[in-house]
Amino acid sequence: MTAQTTRVCFELRIRPELVDEYVARHTPVRADMLAEIAAAGRRNYSLFLGEGGRLVGYYETDDDAAAQAYLAASPIAAAWEAAMAPFFLDLGGRPDQAATALTEIFHLADQLANAGSSASPRSGAASAASPVSEAGSAASVPTEGTRS
Secondary structure, rough: OOOOOOEEEEEEOOOOOHHHHHHHHOOOOOOOHHHHHHHOOEEEEEEOOOOOHEEEEEEEEEEOOHHHHHHOOOHHHHHHHHHHHHOOOOOOOHHHHHOEEOOOOOOHHHHHHHHHHHHHHOOOOOOOOOEEEEEEHOOOOOOOOOOO
């Protein structure tokens, strides 16, 4: 990732009775919609399905506002989002524009970079045969939050 990359995570709720159909519509997503997501500048995009229709999405982009604007203006994305809207609970608007943003509080690579040399093994550190305990791990430092 470049220094300008933004990591975005969001949550939506799928109607439990429609989960199977929602999954089927994403297996696979239409090629024209995949191309629009890429053209918008979103990459490393994943959706994760949890219990009761909980859906968590993640992607990376260099300019999230521009990516959102691109998709908001795209007739292909508008048609896809209109077809997907009935799947969601408690949604005020298009799914791609109204998802609940999650705040990032930890990112390993950022913390390792910030820790610099302090992340290197200490004298007497555990070997592969002797795992490091939780108490021996690096301290957690919150990172800047993101939005969808």
